[in-house]
Amino acid sequence: MGLGILGRKVGMTQVFDDTGALVPVTVIDTSECLISQVKTADKEGYTAVQVAVGTKKPQNVKKAAAGHFKKAGMAAKQWSREFRLPNTTDVTAFKSGQTLNVGMFQKGDKVDVVGTSKGRGTQGVVKRWGFHGADATHGVSDYFRHGGSNGANTFPGRVIKNKGMPGRMGDVKTTTLNLKVVDVKESDNLLLVRGTIPGHINSWVMVRHTNRRPTPAERTWVKA
Secondary structure, three states, rough: OOEEEEEEEEEEEEEEOOOOOEEEEEEOOOOOOOEHHHHHHOOOOEEEEEEEOOOOOOHHOOOOHHHHHHHHHOOOOOOEEEEOOOOOOOOOOOOOOOOOOOOOOOOOOOEEEEEEEEEEEHHHHHHHOOEEEEEEOOOOOOOOOOOOOOOOOOOOOOOOOOOOOOOOOOOOOOOEEEEEEEEHHHHHHHEEEEEEOOOOOOEEEEEEOOOOOOOOOOOOOOOO
16 A cells, blocks of 8 residues: 545635646545654564544543553543554654655555435335336326336245345445645645545545555645
């Protein structure tokens, strides 16, 4: 996995690119994203950088998490994730409490954004899976948005697995791939990404360099 950072989805807006075209963008606030732990292959068995973001009231922090952040010398954070690195990566320059630098991204980069999709509650097959529904013709009554028959014959005599049926929709981990970075406002810790990303406003997201392209060289994780 390449470089990455955690942030808060602020919302959507629009900007003009160099050609004057109007571009819809999502604004991600990456303020106070800190390194909470550095894992090495010698100690943990793999190399990774654990980062955390957000604030949390001390009375709402579990003892195990409170001890973890206390050991890192920082206040308890609301959300944390790991970025796996090759075991050959030199992580000696990383220390707990360092602030990640949104400047690791530059205009034109391609990123993947990971978040939790909006919860839609229990939905039918038309909204959940895009079923066509029954024809609204003569003789059809109260069956317009039904899923139709979902069983089988004597063999196998059961409903096939993964059949589209009504149920809970959304509120799952979702990744939007290969989005373009439109602008990086390093002074405000803001990242502008073209298009939409998972989650509701103020939800936490993870932004990482896409694995479809090599990670740009000479980029730094932390601020100087």
